[in-house]
Amino acid sequence: METADVVAEELLYVEAELQDVQDQIKALLDRQEGLHKRQSELKALLEECEASKSTAQVDSSVATDDWSADFEWDSRAEDIRFNVFGISSYRANQREIINAVMSRRDVLVIMAAGGGKSLCYQLPALLCDGVALVVSPLLSLIQDQVMGLTTLGIPAYMLTSTTSKEHEKLIYKSLEKGEGELKVLYVTPEKISKSKRFMSKLEKCHHAGRLSLIAIDEAHCCSQWGHDFRPDYKNLGILKIQFPTVPLIALTATATYKVQVDLMEMLHIPKCVKFVSTINRPNLFYKVHEKSSVGKVVIDEIADFIRGSYSKNESGIIYCFSRKECEQVAKELRGRGISADHYHADMDVIAREKVHLLFVIHHSLSKSMETYYQESGRAGRDGLPSECVLYYRPGDVPRQSTMVFYENAGLQNLYDIVRYCQSKRNCRRGAFFQHFGEPIQNCNGHAKVIVSLLREIQENDQRATMLQLVERFKVKIKELGDSIQPVSDLKKEELEQLIVQLLLEHVLKEEFQHTAYTTNSYIALGSLSKLVLQGKKSVMLEICTRRHEDGMPKSAKRGRMSGLEIKFDELRKELSSSNEGMLPHAILSTQQISILSTQKPTSITHLQKLIGKVKTEKYGKRIIELIEHHLKSEQVDDDVSGAASGSKSEGNKKQKKKHTVLIESSEEEQ
Numbered sequence: 001m002e003t004a005d006v007v008a009e010e011l012l013y014v015e016a017e018l019q020d021v022q023d024q025i026k027a028l029l030d031r032q033e034g035l036h037k038r039q040s041e042l043k044a045l046l047e048e049c050e051a052s053k054s055t056a057q058v059d060s061s062v063a064t065d066d067w068s069a070d071f072e073w074d075s076r077a078e079d080i081r082f083n084v085f086g087i088s089s090y091r092a093n094q095r096e097i098i099n100a101v102m103s104r105r106d107v108l109v110i111m112a113a114g115g116g117k118s119l120c121y122q123l124p125a126l127l128c129d130g131v132a133l134v135v136s137p138l139l140s141l142i143q144d145q146v147m148g149l150t151t152l153g154i155p156a157y158m159l160t161s162t163t164s165k166e167h168e169k170l171i172y173k174s175l176e177k178g179e180g181e182l183k184v185l186y187v188t189p190e191k192i193s194k195s196k197r198f199m200s201k202l203e204k205c206h207h208a209g210r211l212s213l214i215a216i217d218e219a220h221c222c223s224q225w226g227h228d229f230r231p232d233y234k235n236l237g238i239l240k241i242q243f244p245t246v247p248l249i250a251l252t253a254t255a256t257y258k259v260q261v262d263l264m265e266m267l268h269i270p271k272c273v274k275f276v277s278t279i280n281r282p283n284l285f286y287k288v289h290e291k292s293s294v295g296k297v298v299i300d301e302i303a304d305f306i307r308g309s310y311s312k313n314e315s316g317i318i319y320c321f322s323r324k325e326c327e328q329v330a331k332e333l334r335g336r337g338i339s340a341d342h343y344h345a346d347m348d349v350i351a352r353e354k355v356h357l358l359f360v361i362h363h364s365l366s367k368s369m370e371t372y373y374q375e376s377g378r379a380g381r382d383g384l385p386s387e388c389v390l391y392y393r394p395g396d397v398p399r400q401s402t403m404v405f406y407e408n409a410g411l412q413n414l415y416d417i418v419r420y421c422q423s424k425r426n427c428r429r430g431a432f433f434q435h436f437g438e439p440i441q442n443c444n445g446h447a448k449v450i451v452s453l454l455r456e457i458q459e460n461d462q463r464a465t466m467l468q469l470v471e472r473f474k475v476k477i478k479e480l481g482d483s484i485q486p487v488s489d490l491k492k493e494e495l496e497q498l499i500v501q502l503l504l505e506h507v508l509k510e511e512f513q514h515t516a517y518t519t520n521s522y523i524a525l526g527s528l529s530k531l532v533l534q535g536k537k538s539v540m541l542e543i544c545t546r547r548h549e550d551g552m553p554k555s556a557k558r559g560r561m562s563g564l565e566i567k568f569d570e571l572r573k574e575l576s577s578s579n580e581g582m583l584p585h586a587i588l589s590t591q592q593i594s595i596l597s598t599q600k601p602t603s604i605t606h607l608q609k610l611i612g613k614v615k616t617e618k619y620g621k622r623i624i625e626l627i628e629h630h631l632k633s634e635q636v637d638d639d640v641s642g643a644a645s646g647s648k649s650e651g652n653k654k655q656k657k658k659h660t661v662l663i664e665s666s667e668e669e670q
């Protein structure tokens with residue numbers, strides 16, 4: 001019997017060891033797979049680098065690559081920039097892009113939202129003879145652009161499902177015979193892929209040498225790897241095949257390297273000149289705030305933040321996880337005296353963008369860095385300092401992961417933004433540990449307990465969500481008592497943070513299980529869990545120091561608008577409502593308002609020097625009237641100085657302004 005016991009015991013050991021070897025093999029296989037994937041990515045990258053090197057060599061003999069050099073169209077371009085668009089100087093890369101398009105090269109532009117991509121094709125469209133074709137994905141974006149160009153006196157039209165037969169005829173005639181005025185034609189991608197008639201007219205236009213350029217706006221919609229794939233964009237490759245000699249410019253605010261490669265291939269522009277401006281917009285101040293697990297507290301904090309940082313006539317947008325949450329957050333903010341409304345699908349994009357956004361708050365985690373940049377990029381489109389705040393709590397991770405795990409690289413993208421949040425959040429513990437000179441917490445003890453606990457759970461054929469794991473961890477710690485190395489007490493939120501960190505480091509992984517109603521995320525052992533138990537992997541919890549409560553330096557903050565600036569702001573809003581669809585800041589940008597308010601021009605010639613010819617012709621009279629009126633009232637104020645402050649504040653009171661906050665869901669819109 002004794003022998004049997006010994007044998008049985010050894011058998012157990014061997015089986016345990018076999019299990020161990022099995023696990024190691026699995027971990028190695030996982031690693032191998034990861035490395036293979038990376039290998040092919042790197043190979044593709046290398047090929048791409050070599051290809052672009054050789055392209056550059058080939059091209060340099062044909063055309064100059066110095067896009068900031070002097071070109072023959074320089075003075076005409078300057079004239080149009082200032083006198084038609086009313087833009088006093090180019091922003092980064094704009095002039096170079098325009099020069100490349102004018103040199104008839106294909107161009108790929110990656111430029112931050114609000115960076116000024118439109119000018120890069122609109123200006124060449126005016127410089128060239130003939131018609132420029134612009135493909136844009138959304139009807140409302142097209143209407144907005146056409147309206148903007150029309151007010152600048154530029155013959156721009158759109159051909160969409162809403163275009164009347166009469167207008168359509170006019171446009172077709174113009175394409176076919178070059179009759180009438182047509183400089184810029186906007187279409188949705190469906191026109192290219194579905195309307196043979198349109199394509200044949202376009203062909204004729206090209207044949208007569210009148211198709212000057214093709215622009216593809218929001219070009220990331222072409223790629224399945226992008227965040228906003230549109231099936232009809234996939235067919236746009238036909239344009240370069242049909243019109244190989246016409247320069248094609250593709251523009252987008254977000255494109256990962258993979259998407260860029262994809263775009264060049266799909267649009268058939270392998271030799272395009274690529275302009276990538278930094279995604280980093282210097283006027284946007286990003287920060288991550290710790291999010292309480294109590295819903296009402298989060299709203300209190302958001303309301304305090306808005307009231308504390310912004311005056312009542314300033315607006316922003318808040319992104320929430322779901323539509324239901326949007327409605328809830330809007331309601332609760334209204335209850336705290338903040339004018340807030342949630343976004344409905346029938347609210348037009350124009351209406352959304354009409355409010356000038358000074359801040360973008362994420363009440364919940366976005367699903368990727370790309371989405372986050374896109375959404376937060378709506379802030380500060382006038383180039384002035386603006387804030388983007390993300391409220392993060394580890395508990396939101398499974399909420400998102402169960403939504404994105406089936407997407408291509410969905411989890412990978414989500415973990416990227418989680419990594420960003422984990423390292424950037426303002427952490428209360430940070431303040432504590434920094435005080436003791438310990439900004440990074442060694443969490444090996446905790447990690448070991450979590451891994452062995454999870455192993456136990458799995459051995460019993462059970463599963464645990466993040467929340468359940470945290471609960472069981474606490475029980476376990478109590479059970480173990482002093483029998484293990486002292487493990488300091490971590491709060492629930494901190495344990496969640498640690499679990500998320502372990503997910504990011506492949507010590508743990510998420511597994512998804514579907515029920516009829518929902519998908520659940522469970523925490524399982526990841527490929528590197530063994531290393532933690534063996535003490536071969538050290539787990540550090542990155543605890544960042546508490547930043548200044550405010551990410552935006554006080555000096556960078558917008559000053560409150562002066563009285564005259566407020567009047568200009570109202571004037572542009574008034575003009576915008578009488579020019580339906582025209583954005584207020586397209587009528588007068590905030591920078592222009594600021595210049596006008598300091599210089600106070602009272603003659604047309606002076607005004608023209610500040611805002612260009614077209615805007616002066618259109619709005620000059622009203623602007624000068626406003627300035628003269630303002631100067632007069634200042635005079636009166638000075639004369640009766642005692643009553644002056646009263647009348648001024650009354651003026652302000654009359655505006656009865658409130659914070660305008662739009663609450664929008666990150667959920668996909670159908």
Ligand SMILES: Nc1ncnc2c1ncn2[C@@H]1O[C@H](COP(=O)(O)OP(=O)(O)OP(=O)(O)O)[C@@H](O)[C@H]1O
Nearest residue numbers: 087089090091112113114115116117118119253585
């Ligand atoms: N050089 C410039 N100086 C001042 N304002 C500019 C300049 N270029 C563009 N703008 C203004 O910046 C604003 C944003 O421009 P635009 O709509 O072209 O941005 P975008 O890059 O297309 O952004 P999105 O990705 O959101 O579509 C517009 O009001 C435009 O008039």
Ligand SMILES: [Mg+2]
Nearest residue numbers: 114117118217
């Ligand atoms: Mg744009």
